[in-house]
Amino acid sequence: MRLAIIEAQKAFDSDEVPVGAVIVAGDRVVGRGHNLVETLTDVTAHAEMQAITAAASALGGKYLQDCTIYVTVEPCVMCAGALAWSQISRIVYGASDPKRGYNRFGKVLLHPRTEVVSGVLESECEKLMTDFFAKLR
């Protein structure tokens, strides 16, 4: 999650909503990404989407069945749907996102075999978000 926070900080520094993600297979980082929605003018350019694409490319297969994604904020519906398609083993996230997070609909959006851990380094992940939105005001 420390690496995901470094990714989120990159987003913060580019005036993007600070979300970062890292995908790990065993002890190897196979994908990382940070939010690039404004930079790329593309609503699909979330941190998780970049990380999924990068990990599949690094592993040479579209499924991430033996992988864990560490993401600083609870994934949205789009990213939950993408993670479901990837059949990822585990999702570990930091801060919750009650407004936009997939949990408004529940684990049913994910693949049935995906395990979820939440609240990891929560306050650090959340602080990046609150600092970002405070800066906008």
Added chain:
Amino acid sequence: MRLAIIEAQKAFDSDEVPVGAVIVAGDRVVGRGHNLVETLTDVTAHAEMQAITAAASALGGKYLQDCTIYVTVEPCVMCAGALAWSQISRIVYGASDPKRGYNRFGKVLLHPRTEVVSGVLESECEKLMTDFFAKLR
């Protein structure tokens, strides 16, 4: 929808699940895409995702508020989430997808101002899908 079917045929011809999408602003096509999941080894490479990215790039803005997407098959959860972020005006789809479509969860996954029309050229859109899966067997 005829143009979306042409896109879906391209996917079919590349041994991809045959889904095609076209995004229109006024009378202008601003984005198109077909499923490239196998070609790109990337579960995020759905037709709608390509079309959203292309349309935002063509229009120079991330929101598609005055656009309609024509897609041959009911969007999945990931694509519904992406379409929600895009605030697209209208979704027109052909065939339903009871197993993977967003309608298992309902319109709540979409942006509240997005209008949906379903069943347009349904049998042609569906035929591509049934022919594809028959070919696999």
